[in-house]
Amino acid sequence: xxxxxxxxxxxxxxxxxxxxxxxxxxxxxxxxxxxxxxxxxxxxxxxxxxxxxxxxxxxxxxxxxxxxxxxxxxxxxxxxxxxxxxxxxxxxxxxxxxxxxxxxxxxxxxxxxxxxxxxxxxxxxxxxxxxxxxxxxxxxxxxxxxxxxxxxxxxxxxxxxxxxxxxxxxxxxxxxxxxxxxxxxxxxxxxxxxxxxxxxxxxxxxxxxxxxxxxxxxxxxxxxxxxxxxxxxxxxxxxxxxxxxxxxxxxxxxxxxxxxxxxxxxxxxxxxxxxxxxxxxxxxxxxxxxxxxxxxxxxxxxxxxxxxxxxxxxxxxxxxxxxxxxxxxxxxxxxxxxxxxxxxxxxxxxxxxxxxxxxxxxxxxxxxxxxxxxxxxxxxxxxxxxxxxxxxxxxxxxxxxxxxxxxxxxxxx
Amino acid sequence: xxxxxxxxxxxxxxxxxxxxxxxxxxxxxxxxxxxxxxxxxxxxxxxxxxxxxxxxxxxxxxxxxxxxxxxxxxxxxxxxxxxxxxxxxxxxxxxxxxxxxxxxxxxxxxxxxxxxxxxxxxxxxxxxxxxxxxxxxxxxxxxxxxxxxxxxxxxxxxxxxxxxxxxxxxxxxxxxxxxxxxxxxxxxxxxxxxxxxxxxxxxxxxxxxxxxxxxxxxxxxxxxxxxxxxxxxxxxxxxxxxxxxxxxxxxxxxxxxxxxxxxxxxxxxxxxxxxxxxxxxxxxxxxxxxxxxxxxxxxxxxxxxxxxxxxxxxxxxxxxxxxxxxxxxxxxxxxxxxxxxxxxxxxxxxxxxxxxxxxxxxxxxxxxxxxxxxxxxxxxxxxxxxxxxxxxxxxxxxxxxxxxxxxxxxxxx
Numbered sequence: 104x105x106x107x108x109x110x111x112x113x114x115x116x117x118x119x120x121x122x123x124x125x126x127x128x129x130x131x132x133x134x135x136x137x138x139x140x141x142x143x144x145x146x147x148x149x150x151x152x153x154x155x156x157x158x159x160x161x162x163x164x165x166x167x168x169x170x171x172x173x174x175x176x177x178x179x180x181x182x183x184x185x186x187x188x189x190x191x192x193x194x195x196x197x198x199x200x201x202x203x204x205x206x207x208x209x210x211x212x213x214x215x216x217x218x219x220x221x222x223x224x225x226x227x228x229x230x231x232x233x234x235x236x237x238x239x240x241x242x243x244x245x246x247x248x249x250x251x252x253x254x255x256x257x258x259x260x261x262x263x264x265x266x267x268x269x270x271x272x273x274x275x276x277x278x279x280x281x282x283x284x285x286x287x288x289x290x291x292x293x294x295x296x297x298x299x300x301x302x303x304x305x306x307x308x309x310x311x312x313x314x315x316x317x318x319x320x321x322x323x324x325x326x327x328x329x330x331x332x333x334x335x336x337x338x339x340x341x342x343x344x345x346x347x348x349x350x351x352x353x354x355x356x357x358x359x360x361x362x363x364x365x366x367x368x369x370x371x372x373x374x375x376x377x378x379x380x381x382x383x384x385x386x387x388x389x390x391x392x393x394x395x396x397x398x399x400x401x402x403x404x405x406x407x408x409x410x411x412x413x414x415x416x417x418x419x420x421x422x423x424x425x426x427x428x429x430x431x432x433x434x435x436x437x438x439x440x441x442x443x444x445x446x447x448x449x450x451x452x453x454x455x456x457x458x459x460x461x462x463x464x465x466x467x468x469x470x471x472x473x474x475x476x477x478x479x480x481x482x483x484x485x486x487x488x489x490x491x492x493x494x495x496x497x498x499x500x501x502x503x504x505x506x507x508x509x510x511x512x513x514x515x516x
Numbered sequence: 517x518x519x520x521x522x523x524x525x526x527x528x529x530x531x532x533x534x535x536x537x538x539x540x541x542x543x544x545x546x547x548x549x550x551x552x553x554x555x556x557x558x559x560x561x562x563x564x565x566x567x568x569x570x571x572x573x574x575x576x577x578x579x580x581x582x583x584x585x586x587x588x589x590x591x592x593x594x595x596x597x598x599x600x601x602x603x604x605x606x607x608x609x610x611x612x613x614x615x616x617x618x619x620x621x622x623x624x625x626x627x628x629x630x631x632x633x634x635x636x637x638x639x640x641x642x643x644x645x646x647x648x649x650x651x652x653x654x655x656x657x658x659x660x661x662x663x664x665x666x667x668x669x670x671x672x673x674x675x676x677x678x679x680x681x682x683x684x685x686x687x688x689x690x691x692x693x694x695x696x697x698x699x700x701x702x703x704x705x706x707x708x709x710x711x712x713x714x715x716x717x718x719x720x721x722x723x724x725x726x727x728x729x730x731x732x733x734x735x736x737x738x739x740x741x742x743x744x745x746x747x748x749x750x751x752x753x754x755x756x757x758x759x760x761x762x763x764x765x766x767x768x769x770x771x772x773x774x775x776x777x778x779x780x781x782x783x784x785x786x787x788x789x790x791x792x793x794x795x796x797x798x799x800x801x802x803x804x805x806x807x808x809x810x811x812x813x814x815x816x817x818x819x820x821x822x823x824x825x826x827x828x829x830x831x832x833x834x835x836x837x838x839x840x841x842x843x844x845x846x847x848x849x850x851x852x853x854x855x856x857x858x859x860x861x862x863x864x865x866x867x868x869x870x871x872x873x874x875x876x877x878x879x880x881x882x883x884x885x886x887x888x889x890x891x892x893x894x895x896x897x898x899x900x901x902x903x904x905x906x907x908x909x910x911x912x913x914x915x916x917x918x919x920x921x922x923x924x925x926x927x928x929x
Contacts, residue, residue, distance in 0.1 A: 191767040191855040212875035247869030317726040354604040442604040456660030462625035
């Protein structure tokens with residue numbers, strides 16, 4: 104149709120599925136790939152092999168279950184993306200990942216080892232004697248995998264390890280990534296609200312956590328409709344991970360079948376996965392009225408989190424946020440209750456670099472997304488920790504989680 | 517009290533919590549540790565560093581959330597077990613793991629890197645210039661970790677990599693391990709029965725899976741009482757992982773929000789975690805009456821699984837089981853529908869070595885526990901796969917899963 108045609112043109116309309124745009128667009132995936140390809144060019148590398156599942160997802164949108172079967176993305180310096188997958192992932196990769204080609208091998212270990220077949224593929228691409236990069240010396244999996252390194256199967260290539268290339272790119276989130284994390288926080292908030300509602304004396308941890316997660320997930324599905332793809336995860340979750348009563352003094356307790364009772368301190372966790380992206384919301388709650396001692400630690404924890412929020416400014420090193428909190432810890436005689444640094448970045452993974460830690464000098468930049476979660480842990484009494492997810496802006500932070508933080512709002516039962 | 521005392525002695529009675537004995541005993545954990553220690557002696561290694569979380573659990577019972585913070589077990593050749601943990605895991609490791617000592621470092625990355633502190637610990641133990649083994653060159657984590665190798669921080673030690681030592685020990689399960697996997701299968705069976713009950717036309721995948729998992733988990737908790745510890749996992753689960761209708765033709769689909777409709781083929785999965793041990797139960801089900809074509813593939817799949825069961829005999833190589841099934845595949849013209857090997861070992865992990873794969877010559881031995889799950893995948897129509905968990909006996913196999921396998925029992929709605 105030409106510009107002079109008199110037939111009125113129907114403007115291209117997004118399909119209903121695209122209305123909420125709950126995904127990373129193909130355009131953005133292509134930008135990510137091109138950025139890597141151009142870095143390979145500037146480093147004089149002809150191609151790069153990615154074994155890391157998070158990197159494969161980041162660059163192509165292909166979410167899969169990593170197993171003992173090697174799976175790799177080969178990205179060439181002219182931005183050609185080849186999937187190297189076991190036969191059982193061939194159609195799955197072709198249908199859901201942004202690849203130019205998908206090459207499948209039969210099985211692991213198979214009659215010819217998958218790493219030898221990956222070498223065949225690189226030879227087919229005439230890359231066997233070229234300078235090549237990889238994110239790891241070889242494939243790795245705890246699920247019974249065993250195999251040679253890339254340098255063993257393709258010794259004529261000149262291998263360079265670039266384990267942190269994509270991790271560095273992932274540190275600064277795009278507006279769309281932040282939108283997905285914000286969407287995740289919305290459903291984590293609903294799951295948490297239900298968790299609080301069901302947290303009553305006599306309730307069992309697993310019951311409360313399951314019901315809250317189930318109802319929030321179903322509401323998420325009904326509300327967002329076919330726009331929603333998890334790409335990892337199973338929807339919204341909320342729970343305690345064993346952090347109930349005295350057990351909440353263990354920052355990384357694991358799920359048990361504890362029954363809630365009056366006087367318990369609870370440390371919660373909630374989130375949701377939206378097209379592979381996650382948020383983190385944690386709250387300290389009380390079953391009934393807290394004791395004066397519990398109230399005192401709660402107030403100190405909230406004040407400590409405020410110190411952290413204030414310290415997060417673009418241009419400062421991450422370490423300064425931890426140092427500000429450590430100074431608070433010492434000023435208030437809390438050293439004995441200290442267990443961990445202030446927070447970590449997050450996005451596709453629940454924990455990502457950089458860290459708000461005295462040992463991490465990475466400069467805070469707009470677009471970074473962090474958990475902010477300094478904690479106080481008192482053996483025999485309980486743990487006190489809120490975690491909020493914040494995005495760094497040009498001047499400070501924007502909250503992506505928004506659940507109430509004050510004590511009055513966090514009493515259950 | 518002497519043997520001649522006239523006071524009748526009350527025999528030692530197990531506590532109610534021990535009645536079901538749903539755990540690996542301290543005696544058995546000590547046997548595992550001693551076996552490693554004696555192998556170190558025979559190899560002239562003074563100690564071994566374990567970074568692998570599964571190995572740490574296997575040798576000490578300590579289940580934890582692996583993060584960016586390095587965590588290691590140092591086991592000496594005289595069977596002394598030291599936990600090297602971040603501060604936030606110190607009490608958790610001391611309370612739940614079988615360690616002789618727990619050494620905590622403040623945090624990762626911290627002012628002094630945890631790997632440098634691990635070197636300090638090994639120097640304190642006067643092991644810095646000794647022959648030492650490790651299961652990996654250094655700590656590894658996708659969660660933003662970065663750090664030096666053991667050989668970098670302790671260059672005077674003579675390092676030997678033994679990445680497969682404990683994995684090899686884990687291949688043969690003890691009677692207690694098999695009992696835990698059998699207990700897991702019982703609750704997987706309940707979750708699966710509920711899943712089938714709730715699988716009706718119009719139902720949404722996530723709804724059905726969540727309800728079945730929730731109810732089975734709560735029943736598991738109520739039935740077993742305080743004897744039950746998950747040590748990983750959250751109880752019983754059942755679901756489809758997206759394997760519904762045509763999407764079931766993808767062997768490793770991931771969870772979506774698919775609505776069940778008449779004529780759908782479903783491929784399910786169910787299991788439960790009991791003190792860290794797992795089972796695997798998968799079934800092919802139909803929403804309503806299957807078509808003749810669906811019935812034909814179902815019958816072929818069941819016959820193929822029978823071929824596999826028959827082929828599993830102690831003393832044969834694992835590869836023979838796969839070869840027997842591959843012969844069946846070719847005999848019945850099913851090559852186009854073939855996607856993966858026959859099965860894998862399992863226990864603490866969902867997939868473990870060895871594999872029923874043409875490339876795996878490991879000899880089948882009594883005490884090994886395998887999934888048996890050859891599948892048929894027809895694009896557009898669906899997938900056909902049952903998975904059963906079996907233990908190898910002196911003469912053949914014993915079924916740990918027992919859900920009906922016949923078509924008549926697997927029609928829903």
